[in-house]
Amino acid sequence: MTNEQHNLGKVSDLSQQDFEGLLKGPGLGLQIGPFSARVRIEVEGLSDLLYDFYRDHTLLDSEIVHSFHVRLQHKRAFPRLYRRTVRFTVDGRKPHEDMPIDQALPVFEWGLNLVVALRSHSFLMLHSAVLERNDKALLLPAMPGHGKSTLCAGMSHRGWRTFSDEFGLIRPGTQEMIPVPRPMALKNESIQIIRDFAPDAFIGPATPNTRKGTVAHLKPTTDSIAKQNTKAQVGMIIFPKWVKEASLNLQPISKGESFMLLATNAFNYELLGEAAFRTVGDLVERADCYRLVYSDLEEATRRLNDLADTNAS
Amino acid sequence: MPADRHKHHESVRELLHIALNDPGAVAAMDAADLDLLIRVARRGRVLGNIAVLLQDAELLDSLPEVARDQLESALVLATSRASLALWELDRIAWTMLNYDDVRCIAMKGCAYLLLDMPNARGRIFADVDLMFPESALAGVEEFLNQRGWRSQELTPYDQNYYRNWTHELPPIVHAEREVEIDLHHNILPRTARLKPDAEKLLKGAREVAGSDYFVLGDEDIVLHAMTHLMFNDELADKLRDLVDIRILCEHFSAKDAEFWSRLLSRAEELDLRRAVFYSLRYSQDLHGVAIPEAIITLTRAWGPPASVVWLMDRIVPRALYPPHPDHPSRLISISRWLLYVRSHWIRMPPWLLLYHLTNKACVRRFGRSRESAPTG
Amino acid sequence: MLTEPVSGVTRWRSTAPADIVWFDVPPDFIAFHRPSGKTHFLNEASKLLLNKLLSEPKDLGEILDVFPSNKARRHVEQMRDLLVHLEGLGLIKRA
Numbered sequence: 001m002t003n004e005q006h007n008l009g010k011v012s013d014l015s016q017q018d019f020e021g022l023l024k025g026p027g028l029g030l031q032i033g034p035f036s037a038r039v040r041i042e043v044e045g046l047s048d049l050l051y052d053f054y055r056d057h058t059l060l061d062s063e064i065v066h067s068f069h070v071r072l073q074h075k076r077a078f079p080r081l082y083r084r085t086v087r088f089t090v091d092g093r094k095p096h097e098d099m100p101i102d103q104a105l106p107v108f109e110w111g112l113n114l115v116v117a118l119r120s121h122s123f124l125m126l127h128s129a130v131l132e133r134n135d136k137a138l139l140l141p142a143m144p145g146h147g148k149s150t151l152c153a154g155m156s157h158r159g160w161r162t163f164s165d166e167f168g169l170i171r172p173g174t175q176e177m178i179p180v181p182r183p184m185a186l187k188n189e190s191i192q193i194i195r196d197f198a199p200d201a202f203i204g205p206a207t208p209n210t211r212k213g214t215v216a217h218l219k220p221t222t223d224s225i226a227k228q229n230t231k232a233q234v235g236m237i238i239f240p241k242w243v244k245e246a247s248l249n250l251q252p253i254s255k256g257e258s259f260m261l262l263a264t265n266a267f268n269y270e271l272l273g274e275a276a277f278r279t280v281g282d283l284v285e286r287a288d289c290y291r292l293v294y295s296d297l298e299e300a301t302r303r304l305n306d307l308a309d310t311n312a313s
Numbered sequence: 314m315p316a317d318r319h320k321h322h323e324s325v326r327e328l329l330h331i332a333l334n335d336p337g338a339v340a341a342m343d344a345a346d347l348d349l350l351i352r353v354a355r356r357g358r359v360l361g362n363i364a365v366l367l368q369d370a371e372l373l374d375s376l377p378e379v380a381r382d383q384l385e386s387a388l389v390l391a392t393s394r395a396s397l398a399l400w401e402l403d404r405i406a407w408t409m410l411n412y413d414d415v416r417c418i419a420m421k422g423c424a425y426l427l428l429d430m431p432n433a434r435g436r437i438f439a440d441v442d443l444m445f446p447e448s449a450l451a452g453v454e455e456f457l458n459q460r461g462w463r464s465q466e467l468t469p470y471d472q473n474y475y476r477n478w479t480h481e482l483p484p485i486v487h488a489e490r491e492v493e494i495d496l497h498h499n500i501l502p503r504t505a506r507l508k509p510d511a512e513k514l515l516k517g518a519r520e521v522a523g524s525d526y527f528v529l530g531d532e533d534i535v536l537h538a539m540t541h542l543m544f545n546d547e548l549a550d551k552l553r554d555l556v557d558i559r560i561l562c563e564h565f566s567a568k569d570a571e572f573w574s575r576l577l578s579r580a581e582e583l584d585l586r587r588a589v590f591y592s593l594r595y596s597q598d599l600h601g602v603a604i605p606e607a608i609i610t611l612t613r614a615w616g617p618p619a620s621v622v623w624l625m626d627r628i629v630p631r632a633l634y635p636p637h638p639d640h641p642s643r644l645i646s647i648s649r650w651l652l653y654v655r656s657h658w659i660r661m662p663p664w665l666l667l668y669h670l671t672n673k674a675c676v677r678r679f680g681r682s683r684e685s686a687p688t689g
Numbered sequence: 690m691l692t693e694p695v696s697g698v699t700r701w702r703s704t705a706p707a708d709i710v711w712f713d714v715p716p717d718f719i720a721f722h723r724p725s726g727k728t729h730f731l732n733e734a735s736k737l738l739l740n741k742l743l744s745e746p747k748d749l750g751e752i753l754d755v756f757p758s759n760k761a762r763r764h765v766e767q768m769r770d771l772l773v774h775l776e777g778l779g780l781i782k783r784a
Contacts, residue, residue: 036379065348065380069638091352091638119355122385256717260730270726271393274710277721277728281712393726400725403779411693489777 007031008059011051020047027069029060033169033180033228034123035067035116036060043074043086043104049204050108053183053217056225068115072108074101090115106207106215109183113166116180117267123178124276125267126168130177131160133305134312136235137177139168139287141265147242150190151300153218157198158301162224163232167267172275175282176231181224183217191216197297234283235311237262238304240292248303249293258289321637322645325353329634330599332363333556336370339363344377349637351383356635357552360384361391361435387435394438395426401441401492402427406525408460415453416527418444418518420497420537424528425557427521432560436553440484440493444529446515447498454482454496461488470672500529500537505660507544509536509583531565531572532579539592540585547656548632549649555633559596562604573608586615595629628652695749695769701776702784703743709780711736725779735771739780746784 011019011030022028023041030037041047071089075098085098088111095114099107117125129140129152138160140148149165156162163169163179170177183204186194191206191214202219237258238250262280263269269276288311294300328350331338342350354360364384367373373381402423409417420442425433445453458464462485464472475483481502484493499511517530529537538561542554566572580589590612593604616622628648636645657670710721718736720729731739734756742755753768775781 034378034382062345064344065351065377067379067383069352091356092636092641093356093638119383119386121389122382254717255714256719256730259712259714259717259719263728269728271389273393273396273726274721274723277710277712277719281719284714396724396726400779403724407779 008061010055011057011059012055014059016048016051019051023047023050026062027071029062029064029066030054031058031060031228032112032182033164034178035120035180036064037112038062038066038069040069040071041108043072043101046072046104046108049105052202053204053219056220056222057181068119070108070111070115072104072111100209103207103210105204105217106185106210109185109217112182116167120169121268121271122171123169124172124269124272124279126170126262126280127166127265127267128168128262129165130163130168130179131155132163132177132232133160133308135232136308136312137163137232138304138308139177139234139237139262139283140240141168141237141262142166143239143241143261143265146240147190148240149184149186150193150242150297151240151294153184153186153190153194153201154197154297155301155304156184156218156221156224157194157201158305161227162220170279170283172272172279174279175233175286177234178231179224179228181220181228183219185212186216186218188213193297194218234287236307237284237287237289238292239290240294240300242295243293244295246293246295248296248299249291250303250307251291253289253291255284255289258287259284321640322631322634322642325349325637326630326634329353329357329359329552333359333366333599336363336366336372339367340370340372340375347376347380351380352638353635355383355387356638357550358437359553359556360387361437362432362553362556363435364388364391365435387437391435391437395433395436397490397492398423398426398438398441401487401490401494402526404487404490405441405443405457405494408457409453409525412453412456415445415449416515416518417525418515419521419526419528420444420500420534421541423526424534427524427526428528430561431564432557436557440495442495442497444497444499444514447511450482450496450498454485457485457494462486462494463488465493500533500540501545502660504662504665505544507540507585507659509540509585513583530579531569532576533583535561535565535576536580536583536585536588540588543588543591544659545656547649547653548629549652550633550635552633552635555592555596555599558592559599562596566603573605577608577611580615586612587617590615591625591629594626595633695773698748700746700748700784701743701752701772701781702746703739703781704779706740706744709739711740720780722778722780727778729778729780735775738771738775743781 019028023039027038027040030039041050069091073087073089075085075087084101086101086104086107087094087098088096088107126139127142129142129148131138131140131152140152142148152162152165162181163177164181165184167180168177169180186203191203194201195203204217206214206216208214239253239261259280262284263276266276269280292300328346332350332354339347339350351360354363360383364373364387367376367384368388373384376384402419419427422436422438423441425436426438464483464485467483472483475481482496484495486493500509500514501507514529514533517533518527519530520527528534535558538554538558542548542551542558577589580586593609593612597604628651631645631648632652636642708723710723712719716733718731718733720731720739722729738752742752749765749769749772753765772781776783
């Protein structure tokens with residue numbers, strides 16, 4: 001039994017007014033990959049932005065079991081009434097302090113990341129971007145500052161379907177990655193790089209001064225959202241690293257090292273114990289594993305497209 | 314509106330009562346009820362217990378996938394924590410093989426695990442609690458310190474608070490792992506107003522077959538759970554602890570018909586009557602606890618004045634049970650605040666209480682914000 | 690960190706075979722240790738120790754005999770350190 005039966009069409013089937021009304025009122029039901037979210041937003045202006053980002057996502061009615069109930073409220077903090085903040089809560093409780101109101105969208109998106117990471121342990125959650133081409137999934141595991149998000153964003157506009165830029169979701173004991181399409185966070189220089197690289201991409205406003213610098217979000221492609229129920233087995237695992245002015249270098253990496261990097265970078269590897277060990281082992285055994293060093297996004301995407309297309313034939 | 318709020322509180326309690334007793338009824342719940350149940354069970358830390366009941370009844374697969382995922386997630390958490398606890402116990406036992414012969418008593422969650430009690434499965438376990446004779450405590454702490462277990466990095470206030478004011482030891486953690494270990498000399502802190510006789514507790518301890526550890530006697534295990542809940546805690550969302558008490562009583566009384574009378578005698582011997590009174594009173598409507606009428610009658614005399622009972626009846630359930638996540642209630646907030654103050658009042662003398670509350674208020678106001686979890 | 694002293698006659702043996710799940714991807718040997726829930730990245734020598742050598746109790750001398758070039762003093766110390774380290778992880782026990 002899934003929540004499919006409670007599918008009410010797409011967000012874009014609603015008018016922006018109705019969308020806002022639901023967010024401010026009883027809450028809006030959204031299907032995001034395997035998660036059924038209930039969202040309440042009471043921050044002026046944010047609902048229009050979310051309407052654009054989530055327009056292709058599936059609406060859910062309210063009489064369902066949800067994966068989480070989240071809320072973003074506008075708060076004025078006594079005694080500093082001039083300081084307007086937003087409060088992110090899950091089931092009525094706040095996991096972190098209130099944040100400045102101009103960071104509302106990043107706070108909301110990071111909040112969703114937090115909720116998923118903290119309570120979705122029926123899945124193994126790798127810290128990785130996941131993309132699909134020719135029915136095979138590619139993992140781009142995250143290494144801080146190495147540019148996984150930029151590469152993921154770029155590839156999503158060169159023929160790859162995006163599963164996620166952050167969460168490599170897979171059920172232990174299975175072999176298929178599970179899509180969780182959501183707005184992707186681009187930081188600092190990446191924002192302009194992707195604007196140039198994919199002029200047709202929908203990128204939201206840039207928010208400066210967040211904990212991660214300046215952040216803007218990229219909407220996942222319509223295709224990525226439309227196929228969010230289509231899983232895929234992993235064909236390649238590529239550990240990317242952007243190095244200024246470096247020439248492209250794609251090298252095989254040992255399975256042992258791949259295993260170690262995946263395991264140490266997962267959100268809940270240790271929690272899942274033996275099941276995680278076996279699942280990561282399967283992934284690494286089946287997939288071709290590489291390290292990639294690049295500086296030119298176009299060149300990198302072309303190389304990876306070739307690799308994926310060669311493997312498919 | 315007040316009637317509505319009360320209704321929300323009542324419906325939460327009812328859903329939890331059903332879920333803790335009747336997995337078939339959970340499988341038959343409509344989506345809205347199941348959704349609410351999962352949210353409040355998570356907050357009350359009984360989602361794992363409920364998941365175990367459903368798993369044992371082979372009903373997990375009949376639930377909607379989104380519900381199943383969350384219940385399985387709770388089971389994963391519980392299993393992981395339990396393994397970590399057992400491993401920590403293994404490492405401590407291994408380390409202390411070469412220590413002078415001293416009895417190490419595992420308490421609470423660890424005891425339930427070692428004894429394979431029915432409430433151990435699905436229980437989201439927190440710290441390792443170990444009890445030693447008071448005279449041995451300093452030596453044990455030093456021995457473990459030298460072998461990799463260190464006090465957490467606490468603020469100077471906290472270190473001072475632990476060592477000089479409560480005379481308890483701050484928790485220790487091994488460098489390579491993350492499980493916190495609390496070393497105790499009694500079932501209550503030194504500064505608490507109640508002072509059960511540690512000697513008697515130690516004497517009643519028995520060895521766990523196939524383990525290097527001891528546990529308290531059956532009645533003492535129950536009394537510890539009862540005393541800890543009612544006299545060492547602010548009670549907020551501690552439904553899980555009440556469920557522990559209920560399951561312990563069920564288990565021991567099923568094993569031995571004399572359990573109840575022995576529990577009462579021991580409570581008198583250790584001067585812990587009030588904790589028994591409250592625990593039995595508030596676990597009664599959890600069903601499942603077949604507390605003999607005679608026992609209820611006997612413990613009735615162990616309560617405080619009627620006016621206090623009246624107040625506690627109104628505030629304790631509002632603290633123990635999770636609030637409705639979408640309908641906050643001032644009454645619940647007030648109840649919890651009152652019990653918060655009470656928990657400190659009974660744990661420490663008035664002057665220490667004032668010092669502690671003042672300091673905590675200052676830290677909260679001017680201290681730095683908590684870190685958020687990774688966002689990548 | 691203090692550990693228990695190792696003498697010439699200290700003997701070790703591996704933890705039960707069922708306690709470890711192996712994923713062999715030479716030159717790496719990845720071990721999941723069930724009792725601790727930890728994953729260890731080991732080399733061939735450690736795997737040999739855990740999987741074969743110490744299935745029967747052996748002391749330091751007997752272990753070193755298997756690695757012929759290791760009679761030099763520093764190898765003795767290294768081996769002893771490795772054994773103590775593996776013991777701390779719970780992968781081997783004193784017999």
